[in-house]
Amino acid sequence: MAIRPYILAETNWKSLKNASFELAVLPWGATEAHNYHLPYATDVYEGEELASEAAKHAWEQGGKVIVLPAIPFGVNTGQSDIYLDINLNPSTQFAILSDILTVLNRQGIRKFMIFNSHGGNNFKALVRELGLKFPEMFICVSNWTKVFDRATYFKETGDHAEEMETSLLLYLKPDLVLPKKEWGKGNAKSFKIKAFTEGWVWAERKWSQVSEDTGIGNPAFATKEKGEQFFKDVTAKMGEMMLDLCRADISDLYE
Numbered sequence: 241m242a243i244r245p246y247i248l249a250e251t252n253w254k255s256l257k258n259a260s261f262e263l264a265v266l267p268w269g270a271t272e273a274h275n276y277h278l279p280y281a282t283d284v285y286e287g288e289e290l291a292s293e294a295a296k297h298a299w300e301q302g303g304k305v306i307v308l309p310a311i312p313f314g315v316n317t318g319q320s321d322i323y324l325d326i327n328l329n330p331s332t333q334f335a336i337l338s339d340i341l342t343v344l345n346r347q348g349i350r351k352f353m354i355f356n357s358h359g360g361n362n363f364k365a366l367v368r369e370l371g372l373k374f375p376e377m378f379i380c381v382s383n384w385t386k387v388f389d390r391a392t393y394f395k396e397t398g399d400h401a402e403e404m405e406t407s408l409l410l411y412l413k414p415d416l417v418l419p420k421k422e423w424g425k426g427n428a429k430s431f432k433i434k435a436f437t438e439g440w441v442w443a444e445r446k447w448s449q450v451s452e453d454t455g456i457g458n459p460a461f462a463t464k465e466k467g468e469q470f471f472k473d474v475t476a477k478m479g480e481m482m483l484d485l486c487r488a489d490i491s492d493l494y495e
Contacts, residue, residue, distance in 0.1 A: 246299040247292060249309045262304040262486040263351040264344050267291040268333075270314030270358035272325040275401035275426060275455030277418035278409055280324070282401070284312045287357030289412050290384050290475055297479025303486035306349075311336065314358040319447040322454060334366050341374050351485055354381045359399055378490040382481070384474050393470045398457010402426055406459035407467030414464065423460065424453025 243250050267287035274282040288310045295305045316327040328336075337354075344352060354363050363381045370379055385404075396403040401424075409417050428451045435441040447454065 244292070244296065246295045246305055247307050260304065261306045261349050263353060263482060264306050264308055264349050265291050265295060265353045265355050265482065266308045266340065267310035267355040267357060268314065268361055268363075269310055269312055270316060270326075270360060271312050272314075272316055272319060272358075273322050273454040274405065275424045275453050275459065277420075277423045277459070278401050278406060279413065279416045281312065282405060282409060283314065283358040284310050285413055285416075286384075286405070286408055287355055290357070290471065290478070291355040293471070293475035294478035294482055297476060298482035298486060301483050303483040305482050305486055307355075308340070310357075315360040315362070318360070318444045321448050330362075330366065333361070333363070334369065337366060337370055338373065341370060341377060341379070345374050345377055350377045350490060351488075352377060352379050353482070353485065354379075356381055356383050359385075378485075378488075378493075380485075382478065384478060387474045387477055388470075393466055395461045396458040398426055398428075398455070398459075400426075400451075400457065401455035401459060402457025403459050403462045403466075404457075404470065406462035407464065408471060409467070410462060410464040411467030411471055420460075424455050426453065426455035426457045426459055427451070428456040 243252070245251050245255055267284075269281070269283035269287045271280050271284070273280060279285070291307050295307045298305050313326045313328045315330060315333070316325045317329070319325040320327065341352060356363060367379050367381060390397070390404055394403045394407065398404075406417070406423070429449070430437050431443070436443060450456070
């Protein structure tokens with residue numbers, strides 16, 4: 241496999257010694273159960289592959305983007321009793337981000353994107369605080385799951401190890417997906433109090449009380465072909481966004 245110059249983990253000092261980049265992208269996933277059939281690193285694989293392909297799209301059009309190694313652990317506070325679901329507290333995430341941004345800022349890379357790949361990660365409050373700490377930098381968060389209306393691609397709804405994620409993994413890592421006979425149904429309970437289901441009141445879900453198989457959403461109609469089309473469309477659009485960020489003047493972002 242050829243070295244991809246926009247992937248930090250693959251490139252080398254010979255290439256980087258005199259290089260300069262406009263945008264650094266940090267994929268951030270999680271290590272957690274994904275129904276019975278998907279790997280614990282599902283969010284990591286998705287984040288790495290989607291960020292890399294989007295960066296390729298931008299790079300090939302002249303965008304100076306570098307993808308950092310993915311963070312494999314996310315906020316899993318609602319899954320403390322699910323075996324080996326690894327939790328990072330938001331305060332730990334803030335410390336990690338602060339250290340990374342200190343390096344980037346010192347070295348003149350002033351545009352930074354958190355490429356979020358896990359629903360339990362919520363970076364808005366952290367980005368607000370980091371913005372005060374690093375006023376010279378432009379810091380943003382992307383959520384690839386929200387780029388398109390999933391109903392355009394997938395029959396079943398859900399938000400964890402459902403048809404969409406299963407389709408993506410069938411395309412990206414088919415050897416890590418168990419046979420279909422092993423797939424759980426992804427049945428999930430909802431709050432009895434209506435306000436929580438309407439979305440204007442929020443509380444963290446206790447995962448083992450909500451789902452029997454750790455999935456939320458039926459994966460039964462997942463296919464590799466659906467995953468491939470979704471992957472290509474998402475990365476093309478996100479690649480254009482990365483290119484726009486590379487070209488942007490962060491002192492002149494509004495109209």
